[in-house]
Amino acid sequence: MIEVEGLTKYYGRVRAVSDLTFSIPKGETVGFLGLNGAGKSTALKVLAGFLLPTAGSVRIEGHDVVADPLRVRSRIGFLPERPPLYDEMTARDFLSYVGRLRGMGRAKVELRMKTVMERTGIADHADRLIETLSLGYRKRLGIAQAIIHEPNLVILDEPWSGLDPLQRRHMRTLLSGLRGEHTVLIASHNLPEVRETCGQLLVLREGQLVAQGTEDELVAQLGDDASRIDAPNILEAVFLHLVGPREVAA
């Protein structure tokens, strides 16, 4: 599904992502972890076709993001940390616009919109102007626009940021619902939510991949230290072990 090989991305002279290599099979929900500035968002933007890599290759379902960008983008839904919404539109008009922008016919959009709005819980707010929606609903609408065209790969950057506990729970349920139907890639700092939602984890440090696997596989890297850590904090400990100073993890 996703094959990344030697992905490197520079912003001017600053190297944001360095020689990233990984692959993700179809249908997986994968968490992208790392401290601020680790290169998560940059890597996601390259995968989504928003940015192009400086070096290396990214293939989505066999299509290269540089050589075949339109085919790649038609298979991807992307939600950046700040939902990209047009405030002057209603939620319904916005979804219709985005769906048609991604090549769907008017009739198909209408049909799909109904399903997506029910699934994301925005059906009751469909005719409200986006500028009047709360952050929780804006995030939901952001997810709705990312899945309106039934993409195979859904990429979400910090979907839980700024949400209150109730909204986080709704988001968790919503993202769990995407499992199986789409391959989902989520970048987040919210370790408990990532733990609940994602089967596979990728950990980045200073632009480089330092670990990949299930939570259990990453815990195994802690060795004997793992037995001294409370279960609810285990992912945090693993995370800090991988990306932070070792004394903090211990």
Added chain:
Amino acid sequence: MRAVLLIVQKELGAYFKSMLGYLVFAVLLFVDGLLFHGLALGGADKLSATVLTQFFNFTSGVTMIAAILISMRLFAEERRDGTLVLLYTAPLTDWQIIIGKWLSAWTYLTLFLALTAYMPLLVMVNGTVNFGQLLSGYLGLWLLGAAVTAIGTFASSLTRSQLLAGAVSGAIVTTLVLSWQLSARVDPPFDVLFSFLALHNKHFLPFMKGSIHVRDIVYYLSVTFLSLLLTRQVLAARRWT
């Protein structure tokens, strides 16, 4: 083409859903009407052709200002609001995005030009209007508008500040207009170059007098294409940097 029209439709909707869209229309029409009353109709009796020439002359200035105001938001606003990602990650070419954006601004400007038509029609009440001059003048305004909205589109792609985009496109347009003055003050061969670059005096004046030259049409289309090509380079560069 479908995607381009979709962007045009959405952008036109954005103009008319905000008060600003109507305000720009109202203010510019008011200014154009005042100029028409004061400069074209005022003073001693004139021939209808002279009134029409003067109308096209000041309306060209208002058109350039309108084109800058209309186009400065095209990309700058999307970058400021973080919505450009929707277009960048959709299966669209950069050209589709650019043409859609520019075409929406040009269509909006065309509506403005259509609304100014009441002034030449007023001339018909007390005089005789040469329809050749009328069509030629409006063709000139339309092409001038195409070029300036394209310059504005380019300026808008450079920054997330609409104000800065407006200032940049204003500076480019002013430079091109003033290159006519510069051409009279420099030695050959630069005088020919600056004269050729003159956005208004060299290429628009013939239109308002009723003369249509291929070289002027080619000039405006070239400025339009070059500006959109530069916009494309900016958009492409943003994906790499």
